Amino acid sequence: xxxxxxxxxxxxxxxxxxxxxxxxxxxxxxxxxxxxxxxxxxxxxxxxxxxxxxxxxxxxxxxxxxxxxxxxxxxxxxxxxxxxxxxxxxxxxxxxxxxxxxxxxxxxxxxxxxxxxxxxxxxxxxxxxxxxxxxxxxxxxxxxxxxxxxxxxxxxxxxxxxxxxxxxxxxxxxxxxxxxxxxxxxxxxxxxxxxxxxxxxxxxxxxxxxxxxxxxxxxxxxxxxxxxxxxxxxxxxxxxxxxxxxxxxxxxxxxxxxxxxxxxxxxxxxxxxxxxxxxxxxxxxxxxxxxxxxxxxxxxxxxxxxxxxxxxxxxxxxxxxxxxxxxxxxxxxxxxxxxxxxxxxxxxxxxxxxxxxxxxxxxxxxxxxxxxxxxxxxxxxxxxxxxxxxxxxxxxxxxxxxxxxxxxxxxxxxxxxxxxxxxxxxxxxxxxxxxxxxxxxxxxxxxxxxxxxxxxxxxxxxxxxxxxxxxxxxxxxxxxxxxxxxxxxxxxxxxxxxxxxxxxxxxxxxxxxxxxxxxxxxxxxxxxxxxxxxx
Amino acid sequence: xxxxxxxxxxxxxxxxxxxxxxxxxxxxxxxxxxxxxxxxxxxxxxxxxxxxxxxxxxxxxxxxxxxxxxxxxxxxxxxxxxxxxxxxxxxxxxxxxxxxxxxxxxxxxxxxxxxxxxxxxxxxxxxxxxxxxxxxxxxxxxxxxxxxxxxxxxxxxxxxxxxxxxxxxxxxxxxxxxxxxxxxxxxxxxxxx
Ligand SMILES: Cc1ncc(C[n+]2csc(CCOP(=O)(O)OP(=O)(O)O)c2C)c(N)n1
Ligand code: SF4
Numbered sequence: 001x002x003x004x005x006x007x008x009x010x011x012x013x014x015x016x017x018x019x020x021x022x023x024x025x026x027x028x029x030x031x032x033x034x035x036x037x038x039x040x041x042x043x044x045x046x047x048x049x050x051x052x053x054x055x056x057x058x059x060x061x062x063x064x065x066x067x068x069x070x071x072x073x074x075x076x077x078x079x080x081x082x083x084x085x086x087x088x089x090x091x092x093x094x095x096x097x098x099x100x101x102x103x104x105x106x107x108x109x110x111x112x113x114x115x116x117x118x119x120x121x122x123x124x125x126x127x128x129x130x131x132x133x134x135x136x137x138x139x140x141x142x143x144x145x146x147x148x149x150x151x152x153x154x155x156x157x158x159x160x161x162x163x164x165x166x167x168x169x170x171x172x173x174x175x176x177x178x179x180x181x182x183x184x185x186x187x188x189x190x191x192x193x194x195x196x197x198x199x200x201x202x203x204x205x206x207x208x209x210x211x212x213x214x215x216x217x218x219x220x221x222x223x224x225x226x227x228x229x230x231x232x233x234x235x236x237x238x239x240x241x242x243x244x245x246x247x248x249x250x251x252x253x254x255x256x257x258x259x260x261x262x263x264x265x266x267x268x269x270x271x272x273x274x275x276x277x278x279x280x281x282x283x284x285x286x287x288x289x290x291x292x293x294x295x296x297x298x299x300x301x302x303x304x305x306x307x308x309x310x311x312x313x314x315x316x317x318x319x320x321x322x323x324x325x326x327x328x329x330x331x332x333x334x335x336x337x338x339x340x341x342x343x344x345x346x347x348x349x350x351x352x353x354x355x356x357x358x359x360x361x362x363x364x365x366x367x368x369x370x371x372x373x374x375x376x377x378x379x380x381x382x383x384x385x386x387x388x389x390x391x392x393x394x395x396x397x398x399x400x401x402x403x404x405x406x407x408x409x410x411x412x413x414x415x416x417x418x419x420x421x422x423x424x425x426x427x428x429x430x431x432x433x434x435x436x437x438x439x440x441x442x443x444x445x446x447x448x449x450x451x452x453x454x455x456x457x458x459x460x461x462x463x464x465x466x467x468x469x470x471x472x473x474x475x476x477x478x479x480x481x482x483x484x485x486x487x488x489x490x491x492x493x494x495x496x497x498x499x500x501x502x503x504x505x506x507x508x509x510x511x512x513x514x515x516x517x518x519x520x521x522x523x524x525x526x527x528x529x530x531x532x533x534x535x
Numbered sequence: 536x537x538x539x540x541x542x543x544x545x546x547x548x549x550x551x552x553x554x555x556x557x558x559x560x561x562x563x564x565x566x567x568x569x570x571x572x573x574x575x576x577x578x579x580x581x582x583x584x585x586x587x588x589x590x591x592x593x594x595x596x597x598x599x600x601x602x603x604x605x606x607x608x609x610x611x612x613x614x615x616x617x618x619x620x621x622x623x624x625x626x627x628x629x630x631x632x633x634x635x636x637x638x639x640x641x642x643x644x645x646x647x648x649x650x651x652x653x654x655x656x657x658x659x660x661x662x663x664x665x666x667x668x669x670x671x672x673x674x675x676x677x678x679x680x681x682x683x684x685x686x687x688x689x690x691x692x693x694x695x696x697x698x699x700x701x702x703x704x705x706x707x708x709x710x711x712x713x714x715x716x717x718x719x720x721x722x723x724x725x726x727x728x
């Protein structure tokens with residue numbers, strides 16, 4: 001078969017379709033978004049009526065996928081690493097229920113935090129849940145692993161996790177496809193106790209899960225994705241996982257690595273293979289993208305021999321992405337470097353687009369808040385987070401999706417006045433609604449600005465769940481109608497917007513102001529499409 | 536044959552379409568390709584780069600090692616300099632647009648910027664915006680840049696031209712022809728140097 005150019009994300013998506021996927025459940029998040037978008041745009045997906053509509057958040061996505069697995073079909077959940085924090089409750093418990101139809105959780109980590117607030121390593125979650133996980137090193141492996149993961153899941157009736165990292169998710173290479181397999185028929189879980197996690201059932205299931213651990217490890221030892229490549233020079237042994245394997249091999253381009261190499265792309269860590277390497281080699285370098293997950297396990301708490309090196313020992317940096325040069329240095333190979341960056345080159349941080357509705361919102365917010373001093377605007381995650389940077393410098397917090405409203409509440413509870421929360425429309429439906437309900441329940445004095453640009457802007461313009469109904473949602477939750485306002489974030493409305501915000505800041509209760517204007521990017525895309533249709 | 540390219544620019548300037556076209560031509564020749572792109576936050580007007588690798592052998596890393604890139608192709612002059620640590624200091628070529636994209640208050644003095652570019656050994660510095668505008672499509676500056684880089688790519692020019700045709704075919708003959716004209720103009724400029 002000929003090769004198709006795929007992003008790592010797209011390779012996962014195509015493999016899932018070819019493996020007989022019936023539904024993908026996801027909330028957008030860089031670098032995972034393209035997996036679901038690929039399925040949404042795929043002819044094969046449409047013909048097979050594969051479910052691919054965005055979920056409200058990662059938790060609802062995970063739960064829907066568990067439901068599809070319960071019904072006997074193959075389901076996939078996709079998210080960025082921090083999304084798994086949101087989905088952690090159903091994720092952890094899905095390891096206890098186990099899977100009926102194949103259940104694959106794909107999590108894209110973001111080492112170096114290109115577009116994230118941390119660089120947490122999802123392999124820990126798989127270990128925490130006691131389930132197998134995979135870490136492809138290239139696009140072909142992303143395809144092959146995803147294809148195989150559904151079979152694995154059904155063979156052991158367990159969810160499995162696939163961990164991607166930014167560089168693989170967003171890097172393109174040729175991939176060879178396999179034959180497409182049909183979707184599973186509907187087939188409800190036969191054991192009536194399997195998905196009822198009453199303590200009496202859960203204890204039994206948990207022991208079953210513990211009982212599978214040895215088999216999981218045996219699978220890792222024999223996996224085609226894990227390889228022990230022997231080398232004559234035992235001065236070094238190298239364990240390289242995921243994409244770090246490529247950075248290692250880059251240093252031995254055109255000739256064989258003289259040291260034994262253990263390539264790991266499937267977990268639990270195959271301890272038999274690790275033992276062989278540690279016994280045979282003087283020093284073992286562990287090169288892995290993310291946290292020192294393998295290194296920690298190999299060296300243990302005491303590290304008596306001190307011959308295991310990697311991110312913990314300082315041979316590699318403790319944080320950030322790896323690259324071929326860092327691996328070269330850790331092996332004592334010569335480093336390479338071009339010319340230094342000329343001094344006149346300055347950083348070019350991302351910024352709100354020209355004409356972005358958030359700009360007008362922030363200009364109004366800054367003017368309304370001016371008299372109250374700094375530190376009283378709590379914000380959230382989205383394009384509008386860029387309001388933290390000059391020239392706006394309008395917001396003071398960004399922690400996790402939905403935190404704006406509840407952090408403002410906590411600060412108001414502490415006595416801070418007036419407090420404002422700034423949250424995007426998609427973030428509001430992701431995690432802000434329950435936060436608002438807390439405020440309503442206690443009649444907390446807080447002014448909530450829901451920036452409604454009719455889209456999920458930061459991740460490329462996916463549909464927003466609350467399109468056109470934000471006011472109704474707030475009213476339904478219990479915000480008093482006279483304190484819900486839609487305003488238009490445009491220059492001619494600036495003065496009246498400022499006046500309204502000021503008035504609501506004085507109110508000792510919950511108010512919601514919804515600046516409403518479409519994202520410039522989705523608007524211009526829509527216009528172009530319309531024009532093309534006219535022609 | 537192996538060629539490692541850093542593509543550089545500002546989010547929204549369309550550096551990826553250069554990669555799409557060269558990638559198309561390379562894959563058609565049966566070459567291996569790896570291309571690490573930047574999606575997400577920095578696409579909002581921040582600096583963006585792409586590591587683009589072509590080879591007739593299998594490619595290991597998605598990232599180009601420092602000091603080993605054969606070429607920097609940039610649609611913005613300051614951005615071209617940001618990636619000098621990746622460029623091979625002896626044999627590497629820098630091909631860049633000389634028209635600054637100024638969306639930050641502390642953008643460097645443009646004369647000093649030209650001086651800095653002037654110091655480089657192997658370079659093509661071209662006013663791609665003007666050439667594209669003269670040919671009737673200001674938005675095709677990236678095709679001028681691609682044309683200017685084409686003599687160094689090791690891929691026959693006709694094959695790059697065919698890839699441009701293929702890429703823009705959907706948009707009709709006019710668009711194809713302007714883009715081809717821009718590509719050729721860039722090539723001519725580079726060959727005259
Ligand atoms: C738990 C979690 N899921 C997903 C993301 C990725 N993410 C960051 S911002 C954002 C969307 C923001 O949309 P919206 O709130 O409408 O604001 P906009 O970007 O449109 O201004 C998403 C999906 C994240 N950071 N955390
Ligand atoms: S993508 Fe849309 S919401 Fe985001 S900065 Fe640009 S205009 Fe604003």
